[in-house]
Amino acid sequence: MILLLGGSGYVGSVFAKGLTQRGMAYRVVSRRQCDYTRRDQLVALIDDTRPSFLINAAGYTGKPNVEACEQHKAECLLGNAVLPGIVREACQIRGLPWGHVSSGCIYNGVRADESGFCETDPPNFCFRGPPCSFYSGSKALGEERLAGAEDVFVWRLRIPFSHRDGPRNYLSKLMRYDRLLDVTNSLADIDEFVDACLHCWLDRVPFGIYNIVNSGSVSTRDVVDLIRQRRITDRRFCFFRDEAEFMEATTGVPRSSCVLDNSKLVATGFPMREVGQAIDAALERWQPAA
Ligand SMILES: NC(=O)C1=CN([C@@H]2O[C@H](COP(=O)(O)OP(=O)(O)OC[C@H]3O[C@@H](n4cnc5c(N)ncnc54)[C@H](OP(=O)(O)O)[C@@H]3O)[C@@H](O)[C@H]2O)C=CC1
Numbered sequence: 001m002i003l004l005l006g007g008s009g010y011v012g013s014v015f016a017k018g019l020t021q022r023g024m025a026y027r028v029v030s031r032r033q034c035d036y037t038r039r040d041q042l043v044a045l046i047d048d049t050r051p052s053f054l055i056n057a058a059g060y061t062g063k064p065n066v067e068a069c070e071q072h073k074a075e076c077l078l079g080n081a082v083l084p085g086i087v088r089e090a091c092q093i094r095g096l097p098w099g100h101v102s103s104g105c106i107y108n109g110v111r112a113d114e115s116g117f118c119e120t121d122p123p124n125f126c127f128r129g130p131p132c133s134f135y136s137g138s139k140a141l142g143e144e145r146l147a148g149a150e151d152v153f154v155w156r157l158r159i160p161f162s163h164r165d166g167p168r169n170y171l172s173k174l175m176r177y178d179r180l181l182d183v184t185n186s187l188a189d190i191d192e193f194v195d196a197c198l199h200c201w202l203d204r205v206p207f208g209i210y211n212i213v214n215s216g217s218v219s220t221r222d223v224v225d226l227i228r229q230r231r232i233t234d235r236r237f238c239f240f241r242d243e244a245e246f247m248e249a250t251t252g253v254p255r256s257s258c259v260l261d262n263s264k265l266v267a268t269g270f271p272m273r274e275v276g277q278a279i280d281a282a283l284e285r286w287q288p289a290a
């Protein structure tokens with residue numbers, strides 16, 4: 001049995017779907033039923049349920065986007081920086097292997113040689129490498145709490161998208177924002193992300209950090225071109241002149257725009273699709289929100 005913390009959230013619900021599809025037994029744990037932000041309660045839950053693995057898909061992201069983290073710093077720190085340490089301690093006490101959903105947004109840009117960031121590169125969009133958003137800073141602190149931990153996967157997700165229209169889907173967001181920032185990013189099809197995470201556990205991949213994104217990178221304009229080609233919307237897309245204009249027009253919270261190298265994951269035998277191909281496939285079977 002697998003314990004799934006935050007299983008009712010955006011990312012957690014896709015894990016729940018992936019586990020159901022595989023016929024794997026799991027239990028969604030919400031803070032309402034068990035305050036898993038308290039180590040004693042989490043240890044007691046592990047003792048009661050005897051899971052073979054735990055997935056931590058809980059955290060604070062801010063809604064509608066990370067800008068909200070600047071106003072909710074305590075919740076953000078608790079969910080992203082403190083909670084991973086508590087889960088680490090509880091799992092260590094009971095010898096339970098686990099996986100943690102982290103974020104690639106602890107990086108900005110590309111490496112000096114213009115390649116994507118690897119798992120061994122230190123974060124450069126974090127409290128130790130300012131400027132950063134409060135959200136990114138808190139996620140980097142969460143990873144620090146896991147340094148040296150055994151028996152844990154740190155799965156770095158980045159800007160999820162899917163064929164299901166919705167407020168958290170990057171493709172939907174691009175179709176709804178008044179103006180767009182043209183930046184180059186690594187992205188992840190969220191179903192493929194979950195498949196890759198479950199592969200790590202089921203195929204007994206070595207524990208450690210994994211960048212779980214589709215291969216390559218895309219610019220916002222590339223994505224908009226794909227949306228246009230599939231005739232998903234007839235709206236006219238407008239772009240900010242540059243990042244300075246974006247910062248002025250929005251609440252001035254810096255965003256991480258970065259490229260991640262996924263070759264460590266691919267080398268484990270999980271071939272992530274090229275990002276443009278994955279986006280086009282999502283748009284081909286696009287399910288508009290009701
Ligand atoms: N969505 C995205 O774009 C990305 C998300 N991630 C990471 O994935 C994880 C899940 O994100 P997502 O599913 O989008 O978030 P949601 O807000 O949709 O769900 C997160 C769930 O976490 C639980 N939770 C535990 N502690 C807190 C807290 N302090 N504040 C708020 N919620 C808390 C809540 O579940 P309950 O109350 O039921 O226990 C909540 O429903 C986070 O760690 C996030 O950083 C990483 C990259 C991209």
Ligand SMILES: Cc1cn([C@H]2C[C@H](O)[C@@H](COP(=O)(O)OP(=O)(O)O[C@H]3O[C@@H](C)C(=O)[C@@H](O)[C@H]3O)O2)c(=O)[nH]c1=O
Pocket residue numbers: 061064065066067103104105157158159160173177178179180181182183250255257
């Ligand atoms: C607000 C806004 C954003 N953007 C751009 C900025 C950025 O490149 C992209 C996404 O920005 P958003 O503000 O929608 O999303 P943001 O909350 O920054 O997204 C992040 O959520 C957290 C939880 C993560 O971990 C990240 O991986 C990522 O998914 O859209 C616009 O083009 N126009 C806008 O008006």
